[in-house]
Amino acid sequence: MKDICFGVDVGGTTVKIGLFQTDGQLLNSFEIPTRKEEKGKYVIGDIAAALEKELKEKHIEKERVAGVGIGVPGPVLDDGTVNVCVNIGWGVINVANELGTLTGLPVKVGNDATVAALGEMWQGGGKGHDSMALFTLGTGVGGGIIVNGKPVNGSHGAGGEVGHIPVVMDETEVCTCGKKGCLEQVASATGIVKEAKKLLAGSEKASALRNYEPLTAKAIFDEAKKGDEIAMEAVEILGKYLGIAMAHVAGVVDPEIFVIGGGVSKAGKILLDAIEKNYRQYVFHASRDAIITLATLGNDAGMYGAARLVIEN
Ligand SMILES: [Zn+2]
Structure with a gap:
């Protein structure tokens, strides 16, 4: 056997x-x-x-x-x-x-x-489902998509490359892939730090984030949980663009469940709340009730x- x-x-x-x-x-x-x-x-x-x-x-x-x-x-x-x-x-x-x-x-x-x-679908956050989209938010943004139990590899091996879905149409900086406006540029650990720094530079508002050197994604989530307005705004930007990208994915493969993994997902509920609100707002109504949850298997x-x-x- x-x-x-x-x-x-x-x-x-x-x-x-x-x-x-x-x-x-x-x-x-x-x-x-x-x-x-x-x-x-x-x-x-x-x-x-x-x-x-x-x-x-x-x-x-x-x-x-x-x-x-x-x-x-x-x-x-x-x-x-x-x-x-x-x-x-x-x-x-x-x-x-x-x-x-x-x-x-x-x-x-x-x-x-x-x-x-x-x-994650076999023994992790997506257990019990057979159509799933994983978004891994780390230094960059990666992912994988499974439909009816089968991974979507695509014809160039780039299926599930969710980090480079274009979402920010007026982005001025260049992504690691050479394009401008990728999800990775706003929804990765580096992305949220970059966005928070922009908010800080463009505002006179007091913010605990001004005391961090270097500023990290963890600090932004920690301060957002305590109610720091600029930190909350940075989390909201991440949630908005991730929600939009997930709505795009739903429009193509309509998964039962979205699983969010990677270092940034350690932020937990505050991250899920920001994503969920935006996803439900932007997605086509039929996919509105997809489950959004955290990955459990880590590395x-x-x-x-x-x-x-x-x-x-
Ligand atoms: Zn890119």
Whole structure:
């Protein structure tokens, strides 16, 4: 009986590996360093060795392993080919074939953000649903979209790239992607700080935010909770643009649930309230009642979702 699988989340500094039961229970997790030297040529071999070692240590026969799911920070084609991973140093490489040959196990590969969405839907904030949109608010804004249990990868591997949905038509600064007006420019940790600084510069109002050096997203939410007007306004701007972007997504895929993750989501209820109010205002009426909730798996979402890739529906 194939009751065991691995979920592997490849990041720029570490590779997170989870040993799972196929029913979703995490048995063990650990990390190995991502050896990026020589264009990342050691990474797959290191993963294969770590998986073998883990099976040996836990006295698990390979026959019990359903497969290895792996999330990578780059575009992935359906056959497991990764099309350039800048963070790892990889060019075009078929991760499924290479890791499969080394381990003798079935391997499935997914984009890390999409895989994180799968993880949140399997065992996290989206549990019990099968159409979900994940917005991850960190240094940037990432995400993943799942419709009827299937991740939306798109024809260029850019499906679910919600951070670069254009929302600010009069933005003057340039986004990391080269465009102007992306959601990421206003709804990321860096984005809310940038907006708050603009508000501070354009106002004489007293604000506790003026005492922070450096000003952080956490400080803005903390002060907004205490009633600081400029901080509240900055939160409202984030909520407005995120609500608009979510309404756009709803207009295309109409998910049952929106899950908000990433470091910024630690702000909790005040963030959800700001988003919800705006989403409900801007969205087409039929999608109005979609659930909006927080992610629960944190940095483990990618590991969970990768494991989910190898489990048949
Ligand atoms: Zn952008």
